[in-house]
Amino acid sequence: MNDHQLLRYSRHILLPQIDVRGQERLTQSSILIIGAGGLGSPAALYLAASGIGKIIICDHDVVDLTNLQRQIIHTNDAIGLAKTQSAKKTLNQINPEIEVLTRHERVTENTLLDLLPSVDAVVDASDNFTTRHTINRACILHKKPLISGAVVRFEGQVSVFDLRYSHNPCYHCLFPLEGEGEDDNLHCATMGVFAPLAGIIGCTQAAETIKVLLGIGETLNGRLLLLDGLGMKWRTINLKKDPACTVCGSTAPRKIN
Template sequence: MNDDQLLRYSRHILLPQIGIKGQEALIRSHVLLIGAGGLGSPIALYLAASGVGKLTICDSDKVDLTNLQRQIAHSTDRIDTPKSISARKTLAGINPEVNVIALNERLDESRLLQLVMDADVVVDASDNFPTRHAINRVCVLRKKPLVSGAAVRFDGQVAVFDLRHAHSPCYHCLFPASGEDQDTRCAVMGVFAPLVGIIGCVQAAETLKTLLDIGQTLNNRLLLLDGLSMEWRSIRLNKDPVCKVCGTGASIGEPMSEIRHMTATPCAGPPNIPSGRA
């Protein structure tokens, strides 16, 4: 690191769990962030500020006036600007050393497979279950750690699925694609503005811990927040041995359909936890 970097990241370097070696590891790292909205905004801001060297942001949506109540990476003068481009401009003002790749595109199977392969950690800040399941499938296939979050109304959740480990459950173990849960979108249900900041910050923290291999991540756990009472619950997760994605009944080789909603408002709410999955 040069002198400017030593000053910029000095508060990280003072932490014995990080130090110079850890900060250099962050500078060499690559995170794939899918979604640049309510959750994606604080995730991107803190990853860039922390010195993650390369950050690929995927989002095919544009900034809308209704986004500005909670999506802090964007501003009024950027309405109708692609969210990935808007986020890149904001991050450049925070830390110009970070290489931000802004992808304003819908991702098909081959593209997602390519992007996940090149990343050290994948962060899901998308807003619908088909997209989340598609990301999960590719992370299982590529054995990449996945940091997942969701928020709607006053309820939020975060989990880490470290798919480098055979014992780790995947997103499908917790929320099977064949389940009856429906997307509950903030456009209909509403979302408390600070909630996405809280959940997004937890996702950023879990991403950094995973990159640095420090502490205890949320792998094998689901963290739930009731924003009205400000009470947290941590639920132990178990791998489903017959999961169709990561278990003995896996059909991961089947073709995935095109991911059509890489949008930026991650407000598909936490669904009911299926019995036997937690």
């Protein structure tokens, strides 16, 4: 690291769990963030500021006035622009030393097959059940850690599915497609969302991503963290791998269907 980087990241370097070696690892890391909205915004901002060397942002949407209440990576001047373009501009202003790549498209199986081999972790900041399951299957296939978050109304949740190891649970173990699961219609546009809640969950995703990349502390792998923002109460649910899971179980097909 050069003197400028040592100064920029000095508060990380002062932490013995990170130190120079850990910060160098972050600068050499690559992550994929899916969604540049309420969760992706704070996650991307803190990961960029923390010095993640390469950040790939995938989002198909454009900035709308209604986004600005919680999607803090975008400004009023960005209305009408692709969210990926707006996010890249902001991240480059925060940390011009990192590389920000964008994919202005709806995430698909082909997108993930193309991008996942080159990244170290995936941040799922998407806003629908179907996309989350597609991401989960791809991360299982490529053995990538998945940092998942969701918010609606005053409720938030975040977890880590460390799919580098086959004994860990996956997203489908928690929310099976063939079960009751979530409702794809639970969107901010119809249900509303408490703006600071997106920041809390998105920042938690950023923190968990850094811990995963550095192998420090205890991540949320095997745990689902739930937040009641109205009562400001946290609750933790322990997760276990479902041996009968049709996606990550021993009899599951090893391909994206």
